[in-house]
Amino acid sequence: MNTVTVITGGTSGIGRAICKKVSENSSKDDGIFVVYGHNDEMAQSLKEEVSGISEAEIVLIKADLSSYDAIGIIKNSILEHTDHINNLILNAGISTYASFDEYTPEMWENIIRTNLNIPVFLVKELKSIIADKGSILFMGSHAGQATYSSSLVYSVSKAGVLFAARSMVKLFDDRGIRVNAIAPGFIETRWQDNRSEESYNIINRKIALHRFGTPEEVAELSYHVLTNTYLNGSIYDVHGGYDFF
Numbered sequence: 001m002n003t004v005t006v007i008t009g010g011t012s013g014i015g016r017a018i019c020k021k022v023s024e025n026s027s028k029d030d031g032i033f034v035v036y037g038h039n040d041e042m043a044q045s046l047k048e049e050v051s052g053i054s055e056a057e058i059v060l061i062k063a064d065l066s067s068y069d070a071i072g073i074i075k076n077s078i079l080e081h082t083d084h085i086n087n088l089i090l091n092a093g094i095s096t097y098a099s100f101d102e103y104t105p106e107m108w109e110n111i112i113r114t115n116l117n118i119p120v121f122l123v124k125e126l127k128s129i130i131a132d133k134g135s136i137l138f139m140g141s142h143a144g145q146a147t148y149s150s151s152l153v154y155s156v157s158k159a160g161v162l163f164a165a166r167s168m169v170k171l172f173d174d175r176g177i178r179v180n181a182i183a184p185g186f187i188e189t190r191w192q193d194n195r196s197e198e199s200y201n202i203i204n205r206k207i208a209l210h211r212f213g214t215p216e217e218v219a220e221l222s223y224h225v226l227t228n229t230y231l232n233g234s235i236y237d238v239h240g241g242y243d244f245f
């Protein structure tokens with residue numbers, strides 16, 4: 001394989017839009033490894049959709065990123081096809097809107113493990129096969145920079161992701177590998193499926209553009225950060241002008 005991209009959570013929402021963007025810019029000898037955890041139907045439909053966009057090889061990897069076992073599954077699946085990775089996108093993430101009083105240690109640990117610990121250890125495990133001048137991109141959140149009391153554990157996990165991304169830069173400077181993060185605000189994905197009109201209205205009043213972003217808008221920025229060869233060690237906001245009042 002020539003240019004190899006690995007993306008977690010690439011079958012839905014933001015990750016799916018990034019997959020499509022990457023495939024638009026890929027050619028026959030390139031490979032895109034798409035990790036997902038549960039929904040086979042979404043994964044198959046992504047594969048079919050991307051096959052219509054480019055001739056790049058799409059490899060689906062089913063691995064539940066709430067378990068450390070996923071790390072070995074992902075690495076072995078990649079090594080069955082290629083010996084290197086050029087772009088690694090750590091996008092999969094989960095949240096909860098349970099109230100603080102409903103929190104359990106298990107719930108807290110599951111979200112921190114899925115959103116922060118496993119992406120970090122995935123980088124550690126894949127480090128040796130990331131090509132020189134490669135690119136690592138973490139999906140953070142504006143919730144990791146501002147305090148959203150509505151999801152304390154999610155905010156804490158994403159603050160950790162953003163800090164980890166910046167802290168990793170020096171681990172890779174001898175090989176020219178860049179590490180960056182994206183921090184989206186409110187994006188129109190299935191995460192918003194149960195949001196009431198009232199909630200939309202409250203949030204839209206706080207966004208200067210008065211609307212949620214699209215996965216494609218996040219994908220545009222993500223692809224730019226992934227491929228621009230002088231972007232390193234930074235966090236890129238994409239929130240339509242949130243909370244500027």
Ligand SMILES: NC(=O)c1ccc[n+]([C@@H]2O[C@H](COP(=O)([O-])OP(=O)(O)OC[C@H]3O[C@@H](n4cnc5c(N)ncnc54)[C@H](OP(=O)(O)O)[C@@H]3O)[C@@H](O)[C@H]2O)c1
Pocket residue numbers: 008009010011012013014015035036037038039040042063064065066091092093094114139140141142183184185186187188189190191
């Ligand atoms: N939507 C927003 O407003 C927003 C805002 C800021 C940041 N973000 C961040 O953007 C990222 C993507 O969010 P999204 O809104 O696009 O979510 P989404 O539509 O729910 O997609 C999530 C993706 O992650 C995969 N995934 C979820 N749990 C997994 C697990 N345990 N193991 C492996 N894969 C798993 C899903 O596949 P399966 O369902 O098959 O497991 C799916 O491909 C997340 O990190 C999120 O924190 C989202």
